[in-house]
Amino acid sequence: MAEITAAAVKALRDKTNLPLMDVKRALTEAGGDEAKAIEILKESFKKLAIKRAENATTEGLIRVLVSDDGTKGVMVELQCESAPVAKADDFVFLADQCAKQLLNGPGADSPEALLEQPAPDRPGTTLKALLEEVFNKIREKIVLARVVRVDANVGGYAHHDGKTGVLMVVEGAKSGENVVKDVAMHIAALRPAVTQPEELDAAAITAERQRLTDEAAKSGKPANIVEKMVDGKMKVFYAEQGVLTFQAFAKDDSKTVSQALAECGLKAKQFIRWALGN
Numbered sequence: 350m351a352e353i354t355a356a357a358v359k360a361l362r363d364k365t366n367l368p369l370m371d372v373k374r375a376l377t378e379a380g381g382d383e384a385k386a387i388e389i390l391k392e393s394f395k396k397l398a399i400k401r402a403e404n405a406t407t408e409g410l411i412r413v414l415v416s417d418d419g420t421k422g423v424m425v426e427l428q429c430e431s432a433p434v435a436k437a438d439d440f441v442f443l444a445d446q447c448a449k450q451l452l453n454g455p456g457a458d459s460p461e462a463l464l465e466q467p468a469p470d471r472p473g474t475t476l477k478a479l480l481e482e483v484f485n486k487i488r489e490k491i492v493l494a495r496v497v498r499v500d501a502n503v504g505g506y507a508h509h510d511g512k513t514g515v516l517m518v519v520e521g522a523k524s525g526e527n528v529v530k531d532v533a534m535h536i537a538a539l540r541p542a543v544t545q546p547e548e549l550d551a552a553a554i555t556a557e558r559q560r561l562t563d564e565a566a567k568s569g570k571p572a573n574i575v576e577k578m579v580d581g582k583m584k585v586f587y588a589e590q591g592v593l594t595f596q597a598f599a600k601d602d603s604k605t606v607s608q609a610l611a612e613c614g615l616k617a618k619q620f621i622r623w624a625l626g627n
Contacts, residue, residue, distance in 0.1 A: 504529030542591030
């Protein structure tokens, strides 16, 4: 049997970044042949992946990145099986590499497409290969569940626990980045349902306006006053229904979200809010 030297084990471990005992076992099985040992390690990865395929991935991280000029924003969700793994350096690095490549690369319309692309800070390694490497070290199922990139005026926010992320898209001059991020934080905390009233059910809006009109008409006030009364109460209705632009701004509740944006020449266009696993 060929002698497996410490130098050979170290060299293969440096190449694969896999656990020391696994590397030594593979080299021993391969009779010291490094190429064969790598194939053995790859086969071991496949068997382990199959074994854990049905395991639930209820933990993980949502990562958000926005370009310096605020014209691109991305969000990725990387899932794992346990909370400790979600905080592990290798797992966090993988999530960050996925977000970085999605932001600065050609984009991807699916997690699978993104994984075929290079890992920005690991030359010669794809994100898929990096995921396999991290899986082999951590020995837990890892899934790149969702990816999205927005090419528009955008701000973003990810909660400190990595379980909630938001991209906020606005129209207007590329200024007011701080308020856009603040609105993204507002969305993460208050979870609005839609951006504008037009996204609510039209029949529900019509029914509520009619109810308020009938109620206000009993006051005997002129029609134009009744209409203004109804318009004021509809604003409250929209806020209660979770319309972002009519909600009181979390950072300064003396104004609505729409007013806070308008002060910077901006208008809310769309938001994407993810919660881990939802």
